[in-house]
Amino acid sequence: MRLPSTTNRFVAIRRLTANDVNALKQFFEVNDLPFFNEAAECAEKHLAAFLQVPTKSCFAAFSREVESFHGEIVGFGSIDVLARPRGGRIAYLGEVYVSNAYRRKGVATKIVHSVTEEADRLACHQVILHCSYDTIGFYERTGFSVWERGMRLEMGK
Numbered sequence: 001m002r003l004p005s006t007t008n009r010f011v012a013i014r015r016l017t018a019n020d021v022n023a024l025k026q027f028f029e030v031n032d033l034p035f036f037n038e039a040a041e042c043a044e045k046h047l048a049a050f051l052q053v054p055t056k057s058c059f060a061a062f063s064r065e066v067e068s069f070h071g072e073i074v075g076f077g078s079i080d081v082l083a084r085p086r087g088g089r090i091a092y093l094g095e096v097y098v099s100n101a102y103r104r105k106g107v108a109t110k111i112v113h114s115v116t117e118e119a120d121r122l123a124c125h126q127v128i129l130h131c132s133y134d135t136i137g138f139y140e141r142t143g144f145s146v147w148e149r150g151m152r153l154e155m156g157k
């Protein structure tokens, strides 16, 4: 499903490159993100490696109040494309996060839109994600629907 295009006067969204590591490090640190334990290490090591894989991308929302497009990152989301053995590709949408001060301004919607466009470009037939119960309403508003159950196995315990 393609989401309608959104407009947003607060942010500009673009794909991250290796040159954005410092801006992303700052975003992780300022927001104390729950899913990134070691902000600096995460930005420097893992993001750089992630971005080298053609089927993985990160999109960020840059505040228009600070030197538009090269300023402060205020929102983030990633996409990881998985090839299925039976054919076809699905995209995993991960780590959508928007800084407190920028919430409820349509920023996350715009990030999700960028990710779904990328999934479409990469010929994925589905975008999947995991979310907390608290954010089901947000994803439903962007066109997703609850589908069966997710499960996981914690390794090394």
Ligand SMILES: CC(C)(COP(=O)(O)OP(=O)(O)OC[C@H]1O[C@@H](n2cnc3c(N)ncnc32)[C@H](O)[C@@H]1OP(=O)(O)O)[C@@H](O)C(=O)NCCC(=O)NCCS
Binding pocket: 095, 096, 097, 098, 099, 102, 103, 104, 105, 106, 107, 108, 109, 110, 130, 131, 132, 134, 135, 136, 137, 138, 141
């Ligand atoms: C959830 C989150 C990404 C939403 O970001 P946001 O930029 O505020 O979202 P948007 O402004 O694009 O919201 C789009 C719509 O969803 C609604 N919405 C936003 N957050 C919601 C929530 N938690 N529950 C239900 N609806 C929500 C908004 O009201 C808006 O509807 P409207 O246009 O009718 O006002 C943000 O609150 C966040 O970063 N939370 C912490 C991290 C997190 O939980 N991420 C998801 C992990 S999977």
